Each structure stands twice: as structure tokens, then as C-alpha cells.
Amino acid sequence: MDIKDVIDGAMGPFPDNCAGYMNPPATGPGYIAALKLSVGTVEADMDEGLEGIVSYDRAECEDAYIGQINMLTASSFCGLNGAVWGYDLARHDDLAADDVTARWTLERHDGVPVPIRSIAPLLDAGYRLFGTRDQRRFNPLPGAMVVCANKSRTVNPQKSTTVWAGLAIAIAEDRTSCANLFIEDAADTEASGEKALLDLQQNIARSILRCGQDQGVKYKEIFIGHKALQISSGTVGCSLACVPYVTLPPAAIPTGAAPADLSGMSLGEWEAALRLDPLPPYPDAALI
Known part of the structure; x- marks a missing residue:
């Protein structure tokens, strides 16, 4: 499908809120994938189940606001009828240049080097689509059924530990026949050790290229990052890597x-055209 056809077919029924993909009625079979990576904490003063609920809820509410949704877990692809917010439409201004800096490269199965880039612009784009808990824009309709690629980790440590989540998207070279791939990972250093955290992003990128080899898919670039938060005994922490599939x-x-005109707009141009009030800068202090 042409990306403009995807976007034209990804309009939902609610005037001011995104809807979850497959929520009827929509203008067509398209959907928009927006990226989110968050951490949340709560004092360990209830019981394990309730503390897990509240810490997860806080992760949903931090930075890009997707609170109050019924999250349905899906596998991790953005297919031929999908578009990536901040990349395919309302493209982030930091991605406007063709020579966006690569953090490093890895060789894929056919010997071609694949640039590995920071995921920060795509997280910022999702933040600027949905808004914040206190300054909402086009967040998913409260109570909506929203299909998401997601992984999370909730931990109540016996000693100081670090809870983390990683997220990556690999962009397919041929998007007329291949899907983009999301990889989400989440754990804590009490379970996995510090070395796993240090090697996390490289391992995620390697896993993407192995999946591409298994499927016969060539990825032309990878965007990647992770957030980590140190927590102490008496605190429950939750890390969340999430990609809601929505209609606009x-x-x-x-x-x-x-x-479809959004495919030719930058994120800044989109905000200006809608005269949106500026948001606080994306809270990326924990992003690595």
C-alpha cells in the first residue's frame, strides 16, 4: 500500500481522541504506530498485586500519555497497512536530513552495514501526538481497546536495583512486501546483572538482524534506546516499552x-498548522 493510502485509511471515529486499531468504524484498514518508553514507581505499602497495578499505571501516564486504556498485547510488526508516527508522517524535524547521525553500524546477513540511530526523535514524536497527563493532545480515548506491541517489568527489590526497558524499530528496505519490526525488552539488574544492561542495545540490534535473516527481510536502519531507573527496597518499579497501534x-x-498530507509535513509544521500549545520538552533524562 502507498503510505498516503495507509494514512487516509487510518482515521478513527472520535473527534478529538485517537482510537485503537480495529475499533469500528474507521476510514479504512490503515493504522498509525506511535512509540513510548516509560518508567513508573510506587511505594511498597499495599500488596504485590496492587503495587504492580499502580506502578504500571504510572508508567502509562508518564511522558506520552496513554492512561485509562485497555491494552491488548500484539506481536511486534508495523505492516504494509501501517505507518510510523514521526517517521512516515509528521516526520520529526531531527530526522529531516538524509544524513542523520548513526550511533554505530552492524552488518546484516548480506554484508550491508545497517546504521543504528537514537530512538529519541520517535519517542518525542509520540509524546507530541498524545500529549501529557496534564496537557493532553490526541491521547487514546479513555477506556478504548488499544492493540499495542509491549513488554514490561515490575520489580519489588530486596536491595537497590535498576529496572529497565528497551525499545527498537527496524525499518524495512522494501516496504511494499515487508513489515517494520519492533523489539521490546524489559528486566531488572537484580535478575539479569549489570552486564546485560550495558550490552542491552547492541544485543537488541543483533536480535533484529537475526530475525531479518530468518525472515529474508533486509532492514535499512534501526532506531534504538532504553530507559533505566534505580530503585531501592520499599519501592516498586515498572518499566514499559510500548507501541500503541491507533487511528487518528x-x-x-x-x-x-x-x-495523507501529513506524509509531507514535519512534526513542527504539523504542530504549527494546528496551533497547538507547546509541550514541556520530552523528559528524556532516563533515556540512554
Whole structure:
């Protein structure tokens, strides 16, 4: 599918809120994938189940707001009928140049070097689509059924430990026949040790290229990052790597524009066209 057709077919029924993919009615079979990586904590003063609920809920509410949704877990692909927010449409201004800096490269199965880039612009893009808990924009409709690629880790440590989540997206070279791939990972250093945290991103990138080899898919670039938070005994921590698959609301389309026009807009141009109030800078202090 042409990316413009995907976007035109990814409009949902709610005026001001994103809807979950497959929530009827929509304008077509398309969906938009937006990236989110968060951590949340709560004092360990209830019971294990309740502390897990609240810490997970806080992770959903931190940075890009996706609170109050019924999250349905899916496998981790953005297919031919999907588009990536901040990449395919409302492209992040930091990705506008063709020579976006690579953090390092890895060789894929056919010998071609694949650039590994920071995921920060795509996380910022998701943040600027959904808004924050206190300054919401086009967050998913409260109570909506939202299919998400996701992994999380909740831990109540006996000693100081670090809870973390990693997220990556690999962009397929041929998007007329191949899907983009998401990899999510989450754990804590009490279980996995410090070395796993130090090697995390490289291992995620290696796993992507192995999946590509297994499937016969060539990925042309990978965006990757992780967030980590040190927590102490008496605190429950939750890390969440998540990609909601949504349809957009009419209010997210500038006056006089068609949904497909977002494929030619930068993220900044989209915000300006909608005259959106600026958000605080993306809280990336924990992003590595």
C-alpha cells in the first residue's frame, strides 16, 4: 500500500481522541504506530498485586500519555497497512536530513552495514501526538481497546536495583512486501546483572538482524534506546516499552488538509498548522 493510502485509511471515529486499531468504524484498514518508553514507581505499602497495578499505571501516564486504556498485547510488526508516527508522517524535524547521525553500524546477513540511530526523535514524536497527563493532545480515548506491541517489568527489590526497558524499530528496505519490526525488552539488574544492561542495545540490534535473516527481510536502519531507573527496597518499579497501534481523530488533521498530507509535513509544521500549545520538552533524562 502507498503510505498516503495507509494514512487516509487510518482515521478513527472520535473527534478529538485517537482510537485503537480495529475499533469500528474507521476510514479504512490503515493504522498509525506511535512509540513510548516509560518508567513508573510506587511505594511498597499495599500488596504485590496492587503495587504492580499502580506502578504500571504510572508508567502509562508518564511522558506520552496513554492512561485509562485497555491494552491488548500484539506481536511486534508495523505492516504494509501501517505507518510510523514521526517517521512516515509528521516526520520529526531531527530526522529531516538524509544524513542523520548513526550511533554505530552492524552488518546484516548480506554484508550491508545497517546504521543504528537514537530512538529519541520517535519517542518525542509520540509524546507530541498524545500529549501529557496534564496537557493532553490526541491521547487514546479513555477506556478504548488499544492493540499495542509491549513488554514490561515490575520489580519489588530486596536491595537497590535498576529496572529497565528497551525499545527498537527496524525499518524495512522494501516496504511494499515487508513489515517494520519492533523489539521490546524489559528486566531488572537484580535478575539479569549489570552486564546485560550495558550490552542491552547492541544485543537488541543483533536480535533484529537475526530475525531479518530468518525472515529474508533486509532492514535499512534501526532506531534504538532504553530507559533505566534505580530503585531501592520499599519501592516498586515498572518499566514499559510500548507501541500503541491507533487511528487518528479528525482534530489531528489541519484545516484544509487531507490526512495523507501529513506524509509531507514535519512534526513542527504539523504542530504549527494546528496551533497547538507547546509541550514541556520530552523528559528524556532516563533515556540512554
